[in-house]
Structures are given as C-alpha cells and as structure tokens.
Amino acid sequence: MLLRLAEGENAAFRKLYDMYYSALMDFAHKLTGNMAEAEDITLRTFAKLYERPPELSNMTHLRRWLFLTVRNDSLNYLKKRKYIQSNERNLQDSYYSQASLDAIMTEEELVRRLYNAIELLPAQRRRIFILTYLEGYKAREIAELLGISENTVNTQKKRALVGLRSSLGIVVFYLLFYR
Structure with a gap:
C-alpha cells in the first residue's frame, strides 16, 4: 500500500x-x-x-x-x-498567562512522557495498546488482526496499563487517562 x-x-x-x-x-x-x-x-x-x-x-x-x-x-x-x-492580555494578567503556559507545557510533557513509556512496552503489548487506545479498535478486532485470542488481547491491555501506571506514576497516569 x-x-x-x-x-x-x-x-x-x-x-x-x-x-x-x-x-x-x-x-x-x-x-x-x-x-x-x-x-x-x-x-x-x-x-x-x-x-x-x-x-x-x-x-x-x-x-x-x-x-x-x-x-x-x-x-x-x-x-x-x-x-x-x-x-x-495586559500586564495585570501576566501571572495568569504564565500559569496557563505552565499548564500547556505540563500537558506537553505529560504527552511526551506517555509516548516514551509506550515505546518501552514489549512489542506486542505496545501494539495492542496503540490499536486499542490510539486507533480505537475493539478487543475482538485486534484478536482477529493479530491472530491471537480475545482473552490474550484483554490481558495484554491490562498489563500495558499496569506498566504505564508504574512507569508514569499514578498521578501522571490519572491526569492522562481520567480527566
């Protein structure tokens, strides 16, 4: 293709x-x-x-x-x-502007850390995570695509989330996935 x-x-x-x-x-x-x-x-x-x-x-x-x-x-x-x-904004808002910029930079850093952590996952786990959370595939579709059982897909998804949670820390993980 x-x-x-x-x-x-x-x-x-x-x-x-x-x-x-x-x-x-x-x-x-x-x-x-x-x-x-x-x-x-x-x-x-x-x-x-x-x-x-x-x-x-x-x-x-x-x-x-x-x-x-x-x-x-x-x-x-x-x-x-x-x-x-x-x-x-005028000068009176400069403190607020810096806080907003810090929030944006923090979000950029969160996304960067997430991608780095995803890259560290084992190959199959990384692929299942990307197919699920970035590309929107269902477990059944991933199982068919990769030629594995749906149970294996679900297990690998859980392990990927556990791995990301441990490498990113619970606070960062929460900010990325639950806000």
Whole structure:
C-alpha cells in the first residue's frame, strides 16, 4: 500500500484516510481540546501525506508518522494559541498567562512522557495498546488482526496499563487517562 501511495494512487490514499482519520481526529481533539482545530490538524496531516508521502518502510512507520505529525501540529497549535492569548492580555494578567503556559507545557510533557513509556512496552503489548487506545479498535478486532485470542488481547491491555501506571506514576497516569 505504501508503494501505491508513493506512486500517487488515489485509492491507496483513500484507504489510509478511511483507516486513520477517526483515530487521528480523536487524538488531535484530546490534545487541543478544540474539535474544529483537531479537524484542521488531521486534514493538514493527510494533505502532507498526499502531497509528499514520507519514505517509510512499513505500515507501522506510517502509523507512527501520522500520529507524530498530528501530535506536533497540535502542540504547535497550543503554543500559537497561547502566544496570541498572551499578547491580547495586559500586564495585570501576566501571572495568569504564565500559569496557563505552565499548564500547556505540563500537558506537553505529560504527552511526551506517555509516548516514551509506550515505546518501552514489549512489542506486542505496545501494539495492542496503540490499536486499542490510539486507533480505537475493539478487543475482538485486534484478536482477529493479530491472530491471537480475545482473552490474550484483554490481558495484554491490562498489563500495558499496569506498566504505564508504574512507569508514569499514578498521578501522571490519572491526569492522562481520567480527566
């Protein structure tokens, strides 16, 4: 499919769009808190993919590229939004502006720590976590996709969450998943 995409085949692009649009939209919305901006970021990501497909060796690399592009654009949006907001405020609001910037930077750091922790998970556990929580697959679908039992998928999901909770700490884990 990547070869067909690199050759400019519209059907390959459409299939990738259908596969990833929803998960990327959800991810961008979680990062930005703004549905319209999340849609813009997602569409810009696909425009970048269409205009100049990255040279990737497999679908896992493509998935990573898509999510990293959305993440980076979302973080840029947050920085830009913060810059505009801070320029509109007068000096009396400078303390509040710094607190907001700190909150954004904290959120960026949380997301960065989460991705680093995900990368440290064992390969199958990481793949199941990404398919479940970033791409929105159900346990049954993952089991079929990976050729394993649904029980194995559920066990690996639980172990992934336990591993992330222990590597991120309970407070960080709570902030990422339950706010």
